Amino acid sequence: MISPAKMKLRTSGTTPYGRKVMLVVHELKLTDKIEIMAPVRDNWIQGISPENPLGKVPTLITADGLVLYDSIVICEYLNDLAKGKLFPASGTAKYKALRLHALADGILEAAIAQRIETHMRPAHLQWTDFLSRQRNSVDNSLKVTEQLVKEFNKEPTIGELSIAAALGYLDFRFPQDNWHKSYSQLDIWYQEISKRPSMKATMPKE
Numbered sequence: 001m002i003s004p005a006k007m008k009l010r011t012s013g014t015t016p017y018g019r020k021v022m023l024v025v026h027e028l029k030l031t032d033k034i035e036i037m038a039p040v041r042d043n044w045i046q047g048i049s050p051e052n053p054l055g056k057v058p059t060l061i062t063a064d065g066l067v068l069y070d071s072i073v074i075c076e077y078l079n080d081l082a083k084g085k086l087f088p089a090s091g092t093a094k095y096k097a098l099r100l101h102a103l104a105d106g107i108l109e110a111a112i113a114q115r116i117e118t119h120m121r122p123a124h125l126q127w128t129d130f131l132s133r134q135r136n137s138v139d140n141s142l143k144v145t146e147q148l149v150k151e152f153n154k155e156p157t158i159g160e161l162s163i164a165a166a167l168g169y170l171d172f173r174f175p176q177d178n179w180h181k182s183y184s185q186l187d188i189w190y191q192e193i194s195k196r197p198s199m200k201a202t203m204p205k206e
Helices: 016-027 071-081 091-120 128-151 158-173 184-193 197-201
Strands: 007-010 034-037 059-061 067-069
Touching (some): 007 016, 016 091, 016 158, 016 197, 067 071, 071 158, 091 158, 158 184, 158 197
16 A cells, blocks of 8 residues: 655656656656655765765655665566556566666666767867767667567556657757657657657656
């Protein structure tokens, strides 16, 4: 049974990891059980989440005061709390969902690395080969995801939701790359999943 006390989620409107959690929140109909807290931006070096030793968002404080960090841990906790079905219990379905989640997080890691390199370093200090490596990781991952689309579940698991969050981040931060043009089957799937209320409610914004 869900505690009447509200959980607290520290996140932002731009983090794709936070969006992944919020997608789960909406899919599990937990929005009225969670209070959203903004990042703390007083000290960039200390990070933006004082509850989290890593200083990162998202960070969840449960109703009984347990602090959870890393988006996949938070998502699984929420799924268990709500007795949801976003995490298949066992077998091939479980590992396909987790593999898809890992692929999505890999896309995000490479994309965010590009973002940091190009927006936080002066142009003359940017490492061209590093940027090429990250772009290659994104492209290779999108190629694989395009091949896997036919296996995606109609009712999304944590795998499909994570891919949706990753693709949304690419649109948000790298619209000029227009992945939609190169990956037509993935684009068709993304246009369909984007109709879900959870996707509409969690669109990234500054």
